[in-house]
Amino acid sequence: MYGIEHGGNLIAYWHIALAWVASAALGTTFVGSVLFLRYRGHFWSRxxxxxxxxxxxxxxxxxxxxxxxxxxxxxxxxEWTDVRLVTFLIVWFIYAGYLVVSSATDPNTGDRYTAVYGVVGFVTVPISYASTRLWTPTFHETTIGNPEVSANIDPTTLLVTVVAATFLYVYLLGVRIQVHEVEDRLRGRTGGRR
Structure with missing residues (x-):
């Protein structure tokens, strides 16, 4: 019952939940960037x-x-032949670049550059998700509720894991926004991303 397959499934539950939350967070970056470019509100930048x-x-x-x-x-x-793995690594590099652009630009004028990067960089997220449908679907077969595969994922357990990870993300997002607001006040700025 608690053999290698079970351990693999335990890892998979959190792997899938964290991938979902990462995509949701990067989607939030996209929405916040679009709204900042539209309204120039400092909250959207934060x-x-x-x-x-x-x-x-x-x-x-x-x-x-x-x-x-x-x-x-x-x-x-x-596995370099796993297209989802490789495309998600590209997403990771794109958002590493987002953080570099964000920290390297002037806080008073750099929000616009960071927002544009956040909008353009988001294109990689749906490409990563759809990569197994666009190219060779070798590794990521349907596992949720499919008893035919060795890594069968229970939908209820996965849902609980995804909900828990989502609540963690929402909580941490609120904390980070408050931290950025306090940093702005300490720097004597009324707005900006930090």
Whole structure:
């Protein structure tokens, strides 16, 4: 009952939940960036930046748990032939770049550049999700509720895990927005991303 397959499933539940939350956070970065470009409200900049930070964190955890899951299931830490894995790594690099642009630009004028990067960079998220449908679907077969596959994922357990990870993300997002607001006040700024 608690053999290798079970351990792989336990990793997979959190891997999938963290991938969902990473995508949601990066989607929030996109929405916050669009709203900042439209209305120039400082809240939208803080929202986008906070979500970008958390999206990068959750994307990092997704890659780490995905590698651990791959080691258990396929006896390999990384498979360059897995298109979803490679495209999600590209997403990770894009959002690492988002954080670099955000920290390297002048806080008073750089919000616009960061927002544009957040909008353009989001294109990689749906491409990563659809990658197995666009290219070769070798590794990511349907596992949710499919007893035919070795890594059968129970839908109820997955739902509980996704909801828990989502609540964690929403809580951390609120905390990060408040931290950025306090940082702005300490710097004597009335707005901006930090």
């Amino acid at each position: 929202l986008a930046h906070s979500a970008g930070e958390l999206g990068f964190l959750f994307a990092t955890l997704t890659l780490l748990l995905g590698s651990a899951w791959g080691k258990v299931i396929w006896n390999s830490w990384w």
